[in-house]
Structures are given as structure tokens and as C-alpha cells.
Amino acid sequence: MTIALSPPKPIMTLRVGITGHRQSRLPADQMDRIGGQIQSILDMAAKGLAKAHERYTGDYTTDERQLFFVSALADGADTLAAQRAIGAGWRLLAPLPFSKASYARDFSAEDRDQFEALLNQADAVAELDGLRISPAAEERAYLQAGLMTVDQSDIVIAVWDGEEARGIGGTAMIKDEALSLGKPVIWVNAAADTPPVFISAENTAAAVSPEPLSPESIFAVIDAVVAPPASSEIEHAFSGEKTHALAAYRIFAAETAHRFNYGSFFQFWEKLFAGKWPFSVRLTCPTPAEEIVDARQSTLAQILQSSSHDQRIFNDLIIPRFAWADHLAVHYGNLYRSSYFFNYLFAAVAVFLALFDLVAGGFDFGSKTLWIGSEVAIIVLILLVTTAGKRGRWHEKWIDYRQLAEELRQYRLYYLTLGRDAGSELSKGEGGEAAGWVDWYFAATCREAGMTSGAFDDASIRRIADTVLKEEITPQIAYHDKKAGTLRILEHRLHHLGEYAFGATLLVCLFYLGLVVLAGKEPGLATWAYDTKNGAKGAVTMMTGFLPALGAAFFGVRVQGEFGSTAERSHATAAQLKTLAEKFDALSAAPSPRLEVLRLRVEEAARAMLMENMDWRMLYISKPLNLPG
Secondary structure, three states, X not given: OOOOOOOOOOOEEEEEEEEEOOHXXXXXXXXXXXXXXXXXHHHHHHHHHHHHHHHOHHHOOOOOEEEEEEOOOOOOHHHHHHHHHHHOOOXXXXXXXXXXXXXXXXXXXXXXXXXXXXXXXXXXXXXXXXXXXXXXXXXXXXXXXXXXXXXXXXXXXXXXXXXXXXXXXXXXXXXXXXXXXXXXXXXXEOOOOOOOEEEOHHHHHOOOOOOEOOHHHHHHHHHHHHOOOXXXXXXXXXXXXXXXXXXXXXXXXXXXXXXXXXXXXXXHHHHHHOOOOOOXXXXXXXXXXXXHHHHHOOHHHHHHXXXXXXXXXXXXXXXXXXXXXXXXXXXXXXXXXXXXHHHHHHHHHHHHHHHHHHHHHHHOOOOHHHHHHHHHHHHHHHHHHHHHHHHOOHHHHHHHHHHHHHHHHHHHHHHHOOOOOOOOHHHOOOOOOXXXXXXXXXXXXXXXXXXXXXXXXXXXXXXXHHHHHHHHHHHHHHHHHHHHHHHHHHHHHHHHHHHHHXXXXXXXXXXXXXXXXXXXXXXXXXXHHHHHHHHHHHHHHHXXXXXXXXXXXXXHHHHHHOHHHHHHHHHHHHHHXXXXXXXXXXXXXXXXXXXHHHHHHHXXXXXXXXXXXXXXXXXXXXXXXXXXX
């Protein structure tokens, strides 16, 4: 449980899965040949990953790499391949269609010993909630395990006889599912002594003979899986500068912790404008190390870590990476927001100082040189802040790191419910200028985490549903309700303050024009009006210059902050989550809650929260830090 001084780099990981026929459908005289071909594929894959690690060693953890083999451990090809993989040093992930005890009924006494030996050597075993109440229910359970195998794999080996599917959940169906998801599939012919080949939906449909498998072809596939984002990939079209994805990732990997709270300026004005007085503003913020320690003790983490395997994944992988991304997102978000608040508000102050001598000079207070010098100092400071923000990419980092943090936060739930991996569209930055390095880092983290380990019985499904509701959805509802209320108030207050500033300008102008009119009337009144007009001329000039600048500053803060739009999006997210809370309650109360329904509910909740973040991203991506104009 060591805590790094910079965001952790991922461990280069490759996951190879198996789908194949049962023992009864595999010719006995082909077993040695099939086992040898699988061994050859695994050896080539291991060498291909080692080659990729040499090429990209600077962007991954340098001292290790991981090889996961995914198998549902059915008798036949699944167990044959799993034995070969474990013998070659691969770590086994086993999504079982039923509980261990129920699944053991599929095996003969001799095969059962082999099955249990494999389970004991597995890195993670997920016991799905398949039922044996009917042949259709059993087929569905095998299908679910096959789909889980595909989800957890980067490459799928299909030990297939080339014939059409004979039922639901068989090898041909799982192979087709892998192809439909774009997963590379290596075909090991179960019936004839032919070399393994990569197949695709196109060459199988057109009866095109694919080229035999080679180390080069496997390396090309592995390279496509693990390669960092290209150094030529351009992101953030609205930033005004070209941002290369690989450089952006390397900057992230070299970040360090920040103790000072640069958001204190923004937070002060936000709370003041929102009427939150009295309030306090913290000048320091927790470091990632402190956040990691707190998160490891959180109720969500403690309740849902059902195995020592999951505890390790939570404590040493998911929590630290989320904590770092969240810490850095908060830091750069604070810098960005404090900067535009400062720029707009102090631009108005600069106008005030430029005109203040018109009033102060009459009282022999200060000098024009002092006020103009102060104005110059503020303008220079605004220029420095804006230049530092642009060169430091505060705006882009805030958006990218927040996207990564939100994806990792939702991944806690996906991981524990066997949700789809980084191939899901939810991890692809729906909408806006998605950061390629964020998607790559997230996908690498998903591969490295592997698979949850535990039994999905009725009690565990209820426990997960209850915990997600109480520790994730309910707090998020409260957060978005509060956020929407605060931002609405902030939006309205800034709007009204801008109106008041322009209204006050009008009143000052009318007051001065009234004095001008009165100066030509009745002698006594005219004298007073004339003297007042001349005496107030400097103050009127100052106010009619400063008040519109102040109103423009309020307007600029409103436009840059998009408080109204963000408030409406938070309100909509809270409404979605309230509806989902009722569904989670219903799931917990069900007589026999199903994993399939739990996964659906978790996906709906994650989608609602991630889409809120993606909408936010699209809203702010075109608002880089600029000079007030």
C-alpha cells in the first residue's frame, strides 16, 4: 500500500480469453495438437508483450508486466487452455456460470479434481448467478459466462470446429460476439490440423482464407492494444495551441501533490455572491496521500471489498489513481476559476484606479502617478496570470483530469459488478474533445485491475445494491441538489449585480444631467446646481466609467462560469438519480435479485453521472482562460 509521489503509471497488461468446445465435442486425436497450438499462441503473445514493453517502457511501470488468461473452466478447451496458461506463468481469471458447488456438477469425478485445482490457482474467481431451473436457464448461464470472458479479454482464442452454432452460449455464438465487439479472435481449428489464424467477420462471411498466425501479426494486435496515444494526436481544438496527447499524458505522470488551495480566491467570491455568509475558506487542501488513506477507510470500499483480491485492487490501484486524478483536477480547476474571477473583477478595479484621481485629487489624497502605477501593476498581474494559465494549460488539465477522475470513480462500481471494460462507450469521452490519453490510461487501468473475485448470490447482490444506493447515489443526489441551488443563486446574483451596475450608471448620468438643467434656472437653485455640478464632475466621470466596467466584469464571470447551465445539468442529474434510487430499492427488495439487473442499474447510474460530466466538458472545453475583453 505504498503511496507514490506522482500519479502511478499503469502496469502493461494483456488479457487473453478462451472459448471452445466441451470435451465431448473435441476429437481425442486432436487434443495434443490443440494444446500445442494454444501453447504456441500464448508463447508468442508473451514475447509480443515483452517487445511492446521494451518499446513503451517509459510510459508504463518499468519493472513488471502482467499476463491474464480468462477462462470459464468448462471441461474441454477451457480447462486445457487454462492448464497451459498457468504452466506458462499466466494468471488465471475465471468467470464461472454458476456457484462453484453447482458448477462442479458439470464434471466427472476425475475432471472435478482438475477443476478444483485450477480454481485454487486462479487469481480471481467470479461465481455468477446462473440458474439450473430449466435447460433454457442453463444455456443463459453459459452465455453469460461466455460474454464475461469476452468482456474481460483483449484477444480471444476460439477452439472451434467451424460449424454453425448449435445452441445458446456455445463457442460459435461467443466467437461471433467477440467479433461484433471488435475483439481480435484467433481460430484454433478443433476438427482439423490447420494452423491458427486471426479471423474477422469479413473474412469468415466471404470465405476468405486468412493468413496463418505469426509472431509479427500477434505483435501488431498487442501493439494496437497497449500502445500509448500517438505523439502526433492533437486535442483541445479550442485552446488556441496544439496539444499532443502523448505529451499531455507524460505531463500528467510527472505531476506532484499540491498543498496550497489556489481556489480560495474563487471560493471566497463564489460564497459571497451566493449569500453564504458567514463562511470560511481553507488556504490548504489535502494531498493525494491523505485522500488515499481516507478513501481506503470509506464505507463503500470496506463493504464492497468482498475478498482479499478486491481489497488489493481497491487499495493499491483504483483508489490511488482516482485520488491523484481528483486531486489534480481540483487543483487546476481552482487555478482556472480563481484566475478568471481575478481577471474580470480586477479589470474593473483597474478602470476604477485609472479614474480615481478625478476624485482623490480634490482631497489631496495620493497622486495620479500612484493610481496609474497601481493600474499598471494590476494589468501586468492580469497578463502574468493569463500567460501562466495558458502556458501551464490549467484549463485543459482541469477538464482532462476531471474526466479521468470521474471515469475511475464509476469504474469502482463497474469493476465490482463485472461491467463492460474500457471498450464501453462510457469510457470513450462521449461528446466534446475527448482526451485520447485519458481513454488510454483508463483502459490500461481496467486491464491491469483484471476481474473481481467473489460469489454473486442473492445476499451479495442485495449488499452491493444497498451499498451503491446509500454510499454513492444518495450522496450524489444531495451533492447535485446543493450544487444546483448554489449555482442558481450565484447566476441570479451576478445577473442582478450587473443590472444594478448599469442601472446605477444611468442614475448617475441622470443626476448630472439634472444638475445641468437646474443650473440654468432660478438664481439660488442655479448657483447650488452649478457648484454641485462642477464639484461632482470628477466623481461622475469616475462612476460612469467604473460602474459599466464592473457590470461587464459580472457579465464576464457569468459567461465564463456558465453557472446557470451547470445548475440545470446538476438538477437534471439529481432527478435521474432519484428515479434510479427507486429502482435500486426495488432490486434490493426483490425475492431473488439478479446480477443482470444489478449490472443494468449500475450502468444506468454510471451513465447518468458520466453524462453529466461529459455535458460539463462540452460546456467548458471552448472557454479557455483569456484576457478580459
